[in-house]
């Protein structure tokens with residue numbers, strides 16, 4: 537059973553203090569449930585090296601390693617999955633290449649995008665940004681929790697909320713109908729990424745139990 541409740545998306549610059557692998561190791565100790573390797577600037581070769589290091593850390597745990605955007609990198613490191621944006625490689629090509637067992641995620645910003653036929657090939661949706669965030673400067677208009685809830689209500693797939701989120705948002709994210717929250721800076725830029733992860737995990741568990 538996939539668990540996206542605490543979904544860490546890495547950012548090399550924000551992870552620079554501890555380093556990528558140590559930041560993810562800290563998140564693992566804190567209870568992260570899924571990890572996405574995301575680096576728009578890195579070459580495929582650099583990403584493969586980083587991905588192999590993260591795979592070494594996550595293999596044998598229940599935490600999947602998902603690669604952002606780069607199908608070749610996901611295939612080269614035998615990642616657990618790939619996360620695609622609306623203008624990335626087609627979902628059909630990714631499914632063909634990575635096989636039926638791969639976890640495929642798709643970013644989505646509007647209800648209209650829920651009508652795309654390729655959604656049948658996807659396992660989960662990343663929906664946002666909920667709030668404006670400096671981590672992704674080119675993001676679309678923030679959805680807020682109402683916009684998120686409107687998409688969740690119509691989605692045939694599990695929705696992971698993203699964008700400007702931290703532990704304090706666990707309850708409204710869950711109430712909106714999301715299965716989890718994807719965060720970059722709330723963990724990568726935290727002074728204590730392990731504790732920051734734990735706080736998100738605990739807040740999400742409380743939100744789930746309280747409903």
Ligand code: TZP
Pocket residue numbers: 545664665669670671672675698699700701718719720721722
């Ligand atoms: N997609 C939509 S917002 C975002 C991505 C990758 C960045 C989220 O970063 P943060 O620091 O959790 O706001």
Ligand code: MG
Pocket residue numbers: 604605619620621622624
């Ligand atoms: Mg992308």
